Amino acid sequence: MAYPSKITPRSILGVALTLLEADGPDALNMRAVASRLNVQASSLYRHYPDRAALLSAIEAQATLALHTAMSEAGERATTPQARLSAAGHAYLTYATSHPHLYALLLAPRPPAASTLGPGKNLWNLVLGLVGEVSGDPDDTPRTVALWAYLHGFALMSLSGLLGLSGDQGGFQVGLETLITGFGAAEDGAGSHVPAPLSS
Structure with a gap:
């Protein structure tokens, strides 16, 4: 059996990510992680006090991975339009390649103020990419529209609604x-948002 002192937050997170990616969030609990690490579950709690804390760390890691995928895809393009397109494709690829992690990122939750961290950084990346195209560096309406499209398409792909074709x-x-x-x-008209088609 491994010594608890040899267990680190990184090693725990790595095992937890593997479990969640393979079998979904229901397979993730402190006992299962401890078993994979060959330690007692109690030895994990000084690094992650509970399952919720471990899930939060996984979410941050997944958000960072999505950020990296979109950023690197955009860097290989030469125009603002191509950068945004490449980032959009990277988003869909990540969502469909890591369905359990993606589901964790966008799980329903109460509205909350945005705070500094991986999620805010990801938003700022997409906001910047959209702004390069629209000419408005703070183009929240179009960034929301893009994100809604990407998420909707990701859900259709993951659900099988697109069929075999x-x-x-x-x-x-x-x-x-x-x-x-x-x-x-x-x-x-710059960053002007068009009026609704009907009132």
Whole structure:
């Protein structure tokens, strides 16, 4: 049996991530993690006081991984439009490749004020990418619209609603339509949000 002193937050988190990715959140508990590490469950509590704390650490790690994937994808592109498109594809790839982690990131929760951390950093990344296209560095409306589209498409992909034939290019069509519209905002009325079609 491993000595508890050899157990670190990093090693615990690594095992927890493996369990969650393989079998979902129901498979994740302190006893299962301890068993994989060959220690008593009680030895984990000085690093993570409970399962909720461990889940929070996993969420932060997953958010950082998504941030990295989107950032690196955007860095390989040469125009603002291409950067945003590449980041959008990276988002969908991450969501569909890591379904349990993605579900944890966007699990329902009460509205709360945004605080500094991985989630805020991820938001700022997407906000910046959108702003490069629209010309508004604080373009919250269009960033929300993009995020809603990406999340909706990710859920459709994960649920199997797209069937065996997949999206037939629909994701790219939708993404290009959004990005083109964002660019039109810069060419026309700046960051002005169009009025509703009906009142």
